[in-house]
Amino acid sequence: MSVTKEAVLERLKTISGPDFSGNIVDLGMVSEIFAADGKVFFSITVPAARAQEMEPLRAAAERVVKEIPGVASAIVALTAEKKGGGMEAAVPPRPAPRPAAPPRPAPHAPASHSQGKRGVPGIEAIIAVASGKGGVGKSTTAVNLALGLAALGLKVGLLDADIYGPSMPRLLGIRGRPQTRDGKILQPMENYGLKVMSIGFLVEEETPMIWRGPMVISALTQMLREVEWGPLDVLVVDMPPGTGDAQLTMAQQVPLAGAVIVSTPQDLALIDARKGLNMFRKVDVPLLGIVENMSYFVAPDTGKRYDIFGHGGARREAERLGVPFLGEVPLVMDIRESSDGGRPVVAADPQGAEAAIYREIATRVRDRLAQEKATAENAVPSIVFE
DSSP states (O other), rough: OOOHHHHHHHHHTTTTTTGGGBBTTTOOOBBBOOTTTTTTEEEEEEEETTTGGGHHHHHHHHHHHSTTTOEEEEEEEEEOOOOSSSSSTTTTOOOOOOOOOOOOEEEEOOOOTTTTOOOOOTEEEEEEESSSSSSOOOOHHHHHHHHHHTTTTTTEEEEEEESSSOHHHTTTTTOOOOOOOOOTOOOOOOTEEEEEEEGGTOTTTTOOOOHHHHHHHHHHHHHHHHHHHOOOEEOOOEEESSSSSSHHHHHHHHHOOOEEEESSSHHHHHHHHHHHHHHHHHHOEEEEEEEEEEEEEOTTTTOOOOBBBBBSHHHHHHHHOOOEEEEEEEHHHHHHHHHHHHHHHHHHHHTTTHHHHHHHHHHHHHHHHHHHHHHHHHHOOOOOOO
């Protein structure tokens, strides 16, 4: 049974607006609705000053939509409209609360990259694969790193967090839609021994994701926390390129065990890679290392090597910043062709030279994870008496 936008709107009209003034549809708070294959996506626009207190309204809207026959899941996000956007008249502000007494200073506590972050049941460690810019081969690196970790005997999952440009359905040759358990929890798709989730499984490949930041965050949160991932030793997250709101929110809210930065050798790419490194450092996420992708090119007919983008820039940058260098991945036709065909090189040619490179990188990442875990476990909290 297909779900229509009209049916969704009729159900949403049962949700009262803030302060019980009208309903959220007539108040113009509901965005364009996208419905396909039992999945419903939309956002609710609220005043920025009251965004945090509107979570019950968002949850209520999600609940009534999920009750519609034929709806398997719903992704509902709050979009905070800045002043002047037109929502102030629809939702009057509440009186300012009386100022509270200033809180007493808390005891000093050691910094921790997982402090205040809620873990995901069944997942031992979550690592991010990131880049300062697009076009450096981050997704190809992420999928082959995940396969390399699986080749080491680990149970591995892969979350495609690049909402605007999901690559995993094509890179892993996965078609179809994920199933749900009890109409709520998504079952990850699987191929080559990996558990995989991507927004690309929920929408058509050519459908543009014209979403604002809060809706992207909501979708990422659901794909992380409303998917039956476990048990996993490692979840590899293919992060969106850059250092925007989605990347920062993931780094701040997800208990990342570490981050892998992907860059090409040239200075322009390394400038952006530094931004990614600094972002993770600012939110206290351990840096597992840097991968130099497209490090060099070997002509298949002559065997001659060409340093098209320069060579060794990422290694030198890692040494300068005191970050581990994980390895060099050459620019090879086989990697590109197998990736486009949905057969990542580690799975398609496990005995090949390129697969060996990715397995070496995976081994170094595994060892770095173990080091970071041991460091965290051996850390002794300091107690300060005042």
